[in-house]
Amino acid sequence: GDSVTQMEGPVTLSEEAFLTINCTYTATGYPSLFWYVQYPGEGLQLLLKATKADDKGSNKGFEATYRKETTSFHLEKGSVQVSDSAVYFCARFNQGGKLIFGQGTELSVKP
């Protein structure tokens, strides 16, 4: 079935380091792709999205490019901050209205 796979966490970085969180998806059709973020004690918030191949989603310094050839949607940020510490979820949209999530990657940024 359709699935999303993320790199395992936790990821620990120093402030201002470069972040990459890998995400790949199964290639049934051309689904919309998303990154959600969950800050401690809060719900899931949409971080960015891309709806077709080669689209780049961006928000709050984070970016991800929809790569059809590698079925990937890796999340990147050039310089992370302590406030970026959270769990990040990659997801794909399926017809019928459901989101299929990856397992989540915990990011911890140290000052």
Next chain:
Amino acid sequence: EPEVTQTPSHQVTQMGQEVILRCVPISNHLYFYWYRQILGQKVEFLVSFYNNEISEKSEIFDDQFSVERPDGSNFTLKIRSTKLEDSAMYFCASSMRGAVNEQFFGPGTRLTVL
């Protein structure tokens, strides 16, 4: 900014008891969803709901589960006879008509079944 709210934030119940988890979606949204996340595992889709009926449900959503929109604002998930394995964080989400891709999530209800 409008947001999805959920109550209670934490529910503790005994195995075999019925629980009702409540959600208030964003007011002009027409599509509603429940997801759950067992500790340390993926967020999993349970059910989607539109126009007062279930649009799609996962294999997790068996006869023990039901959803309802009892009035113009609430959206509820009922588990009739809870099992230990129902312990999880339950997230409600909603989306606007014509923009079903962008789902807005509530903060979740942590259900603990003893």
